[in-house]
Amino acid sequence: MTKRTFLTTTLLGGVGIVAGARYLRPDKTFTAMHTDPDASTVTVRLVDENGKLTEPLTVPKVTMSDEAWVARLTTAQYNITRSHGTEQRFCGVFHDNHKHGLYTCIGCGLPLFRSDAKFDSGTGWPSFFQPVADENLGSTRDVSFGMVRNEIHCVRCDSHLGHVFEDGPKPTGLRFCINSAALDFQEDGVKPAREKVLFGAGCFWGVEANFAKVPGVTNTRVGYAGGIKKDATYEDVCSHKTGHAEVVEVEYDPAKLSFSALLDAFWGMHDPSTKQRNGPDIGGQYRSAIFFTTPEQETVARASAARLEKSGKLFGPVATEISLAGPFYVAEEYHQKYYAKHGAAGCKIP
Ligand SMILES: [Zn+2]
Structure with missing residues (x-):
């Protein structure tokens, strides 16, 4: 087993992710597509009835007053998505969710991640190696807490989701570390009778x-x-x-x-x-x-x-x-x- 194989294996097993990270060269650096923060519309991809991505669509941005977000979200959801909070590790509802399905933005319903890109990073937060579509995520440089990190948010409603790191598993080498409270989940094949x-x-x-x-x-x-x-x-x-x-x-x-x-x-x-x-x-x-x-x-x-x-x-x-x-x-x-x-x-x- 080569060092790289070992590191990838341990990453996938959720062990040693931080210690091994500095030896890994990411296969890809996540760069959000350019979006104009003042634009009233944004280009995204949705998911059709068969779970397939649509072609890029131009849709209105979701902008709401702070009062409107308070009315719509729970306190935990608001603290994460609108105040750039971080939930406690191992406490979110999705960090250990192994069901197959689609994760969407809690603020606007935009598809963000699929379960087939989810892996156990051992960090205690839901972790994905790629989004549903690069178009659907925005990124900003975050220098809080004395660290330089790439913050990730929903490109349609600007809800803060988490951060992206370059120590993830193949095929991308990326780790999108996301707060459960920023997500909703729809399980595949589970259709309600009504x-x-x-x-x-x-x-x-x-x-x-x-x-x-x-x-x-x-x-x-x-x-x-x-x-x-x-x-x-x-x-x-x-x-x-x-x-x-x-x-x-x-x-x-x-x-x-x-x-x-x-x-x-x-x-x-x-x-x-x-x-x-x-x-x-x-x-x-x-x-x-x-x-x-x-x-x-x-x-x-x-x-x-x-x-x-x-x-x-x-x-x-x-x-x-x-x-x-x-x-x-x-x-x-x-x-x-x-x-x-x-x-x-x-x-x-x-
Ligand atoms: Zn959103």
């Missing part, structure tokens, strides 16, 4: 009534999402200070209704080219929005929106907000199934 998504398309009374009629939809609830106020009420949302949209939580049976077909119903029930309004309902609470819950839903939604835009059926570009679902606050009981209870009277269906 999936959920949140849609905004104007007054939620009529939107809920329309979705309830779609075959394959198994349940609907109306509520508020996409804003910053916790436990928002209808009165709060109507103050126009919460940032929330009126949304319908749609639960559906993916064996009977594809997400693509559900999107066709969504596009057909409103004009997604109007901004901050729908029909006679004016204001951000009535905005067109898709709050996805899985990476596949995002990919399908963006492709569907692009097809619709190219079709020439709209008066302008699709204005629909497509972003990761955050907290959903169920609306008051009198708003639930309103149209079924009271008919169309008083409901301004777009």
Whole structure:
């Protein structure tokens, strides 16, 4: 066994990673692709329904106020991703996760790492030798704590993830040392019997009534999402200070209704080219929005929106907000199934 083989073997076994590191010459140095920090869009790769990477796509950057991040994240997630914190080693939920699947950004849902690039570094933090796509990571020089390190963050929402070191195993020689709290995980082949998504398309009374009629939809609830106020009420949302949209939580049976077909119903029930309004309902609470819950839903939604835009059926570009679902606050009981209870009277269906 050569020294290099020995070192690689011990690295893969998670032993001696720091002691052996200085003898290893990395096969690759990670250099994040150039991104303009002031740009409103960024080029990334998503993952399709078959787990395959898409071609590079230009998508809006996710920028939120500090208050909005506080509302969306747990304290631990916020401390790591927005305050450049580090979780205690061996304490994160994913450092010992050996399941096969996809790790995504906790802040925006962007695919970041796959389990087949994960290895046991022995450091106590989830470690990967390569990202899903180089496009999806950004890097900055970090000189804190008297060390020079390369910080790694999500290129779409700037969430701090961890650091990259040049002492990883083959084939890259890199070690992406990531905090569990910065990640979410979707296990391969584990499909729930029911999936959920949140849609905004104007007054939620009529939107809920329309979705309830779609075959394959198994349940609907109306509520508020996409804003910053916790436990928002209808009165709060109507103050126009919460940032929330009126949304319908749609639960559906993916064996009977594809997400693509559900999107066709969504596009057909409103004009997604109007901004901050729908029909006679004016204001951000009535905005067109898709709050996805899985990476596949995002990919399908963006492709569907692009097809619709190219079709020439709209008066302008699709204005629909497509972003990761955050907290959903169920609306008051009198708003639930309103149209079924009271008919169309008083409901301004777009
Ligand atoms: Zn992100």
